Amino acid sequence: MKIKIKPSTLNGTIEIPPSKSYSHRAVIAAALAEGKDNRKSKIDNLKFSVDITTTTDIMENWGAKINREESSLEIVGNSEKVVPKDKYVQCNESGSTIRFLIPIGITNENELIFDGKGKLVDRPLDSYYRIFDEQEIFYKNENGKLPLEVKGKLKPGNYEIDGNISSQFITGLLYALPLLDGDSKLIINKNLESKGYIDLTLEILKLAGIEIMNNDYKSFDIRGNQIYKPFDYTVEGDYSQVAFWIVAGIISANRDNEIKCLHVNKNSLQGDREIIEIVERMGAKLEIFYDYLIVKPSKTKGTVIDISQCPDIAPILTVLGALSEGETRIINGERLRIKESDRITSIKTELNKLGANVAEEGDSLIIQGVEGFRGGVTVNAWNDHRIAMSLAIASTRCEKEIILEEAESVRKSYPHFWDDFVRMGGEIEAIEK
């Protein structure tokens, strides 16, 4: 979908959508829970983005009984036995889905074909291939790309994972290993990045009655033969998404505007909560309350941002850096290259078309601040929801309107983003389906 976005300033109150990371975890844990006497889990405040629908569909296919309402779910779990009705597992473009579900799928002797779309076809899974090689689990793919055929069953024992590629492998194993018929140890080699996501995993596992011994994130001791228990849970707002609205509020050209963001847990464990500390360091003024926050326009200064623990907020922080005084450096962004797009190159390329001054240096983004963007050009979202949303927020500081291609990519995590954008004062016009 191609849309025209006119320059406008955003203002008002926004309901931040539920955390995608918590939603995946809650749906999976509830789907694995014992379904004795039809005992069910209830998950409230869910939004069926493409990624969450994908995970939910797969868990249903693997034996959970799921009743979907508009913004909640009831699940009777499959009692830890993954028995697929269909061996084909379509993960669409969701890295979380495929990396969480590969090990869970083979906690039972199964034959599965994992497939994906877009960039997911190429996103790395090598950490699992090493385990399959060690355990002589059959797997087949062409040139390391999806589809991936896997046949076998995981064995309890020692597992080693590099902590600097994707924390999603660690989450997948933390979910799967308690289901094996013996104890396991998960050892993390190299530096653990995206550590906050492991905290979310441990929190939901605990809620489901799963016990894991965390040895300071260097290793985890996991007892086998554990049983997931049903639970009730309400998903909190998503810090990766509130980041867009925080930056929108800071860069607003209308000094009288303010953006109030609802459902933002002040004490959240989400790693992207770092957005608050980063923008405050750059000079932004936020008013933070127990479960909401208020952002007013402010002048910001460049800084150095280590993005290794909060990769998903890199694109929108690049927008903020581009409009801040002096130089902003976003460093340690290696894994940004293996997301829905190569986010170092995609955000640099598209923001520069608007008139920003962004350069790549190794795995860093080096940004020289400008007063505002020119706009007046066509930009592309690279089929990446976070690039589309970042460009939408950047458009509010363009002199001229912009055309955005692949605007529909927001549906991966935030399907009603454009409705919210318009509700907050954005002006868009669809040009092409």
Ligand SMILES: O=C(O)C1=C[C@@H](OP(=O)(O)O)[C@@H](O)[C@H](O)C1
């Ligand atoms: O576990 C999760 O929910 C996620 C982990 C992160 O991935 P990496 O650990 O690969 O950085 C993040 O980018 C992704 O959007 C969600």
Ligand SMILES: C=C(OP(=O)(O)O)C(=O)O
């Ligand atoms: C990288 C992301 O998600 P995933 O890895 O689940 O595809 C994201 O939402 O930015």
